[in-house]
Amino acid sequence: MTRLLVQWLLNAGALLLVANVYSGVQVHSLTSALWAAIILGxxxxxxxxxxxxxTxxxxxxxLGLFLVVVNGLVFWLASxxxxxxxxxxxxxxxxxxxLYSALGLVIDSLLARLFPQ
Structure with missing residues (x-):
């Protein structure tokens, strides 16, 4: 349960970071980022x-490159x-x-070290 909560908070933070780094994505508040992390999940x-x-x-x-388009569609649907x-x-x-997926990989590897199974 703790790992899930930490992952949710870190994913919301990752979404805020994406919005600060890339001008094509805007997140209006921390609450919006938290909801967006749930919806994206x-x-x-x-x-x-x-x-x-x-597809x-x-x-x-x-050769798998269309999965990038699928990820974009899911992100766009969330918005x-x-x-x-x-x-x-x-x-x-x-x-x-x-960007969000790359940050998600970093978060997953960090959580795997913090919460070994």
Missing amino acids: LLNTVVRPVLVLL LPVTLVT ALLGGLQVNGFWAAVWGAL
């Missing part, structure tokens, strides 16, 4: 696998669902998703 758990399955032929033809997260178009969503 849910979308990545439920919607992303369906999109990956539906599998295109993903295979592009459409939340008023506090604003993304300036599809390509801004792709770049924002790339």
Whole structure:
């Protein structure tokens, strides 16, 4: 439970960092970042696998590069669902998703060291 809470807070912080580093993504407040982290987690758990399955032929033809587009679509969908997260178009969503995913990898490796299983 503690690991999940820490991961949620760090993901919200990562989203705030993305908004500060990249002008194509805006987060209006800490509360918006917290909600966005929850929504992105849910979308990545439920919607992303369906999109990956539906786009599998295109993903295979592009040797997996189409997954970047899928990540951008999920990020863009999250911004459409939340008023506090604003993304300036599809390509801004792709770049924002790339940055957020890179920070997520760092967070996951940090948490794996802090909370060994």
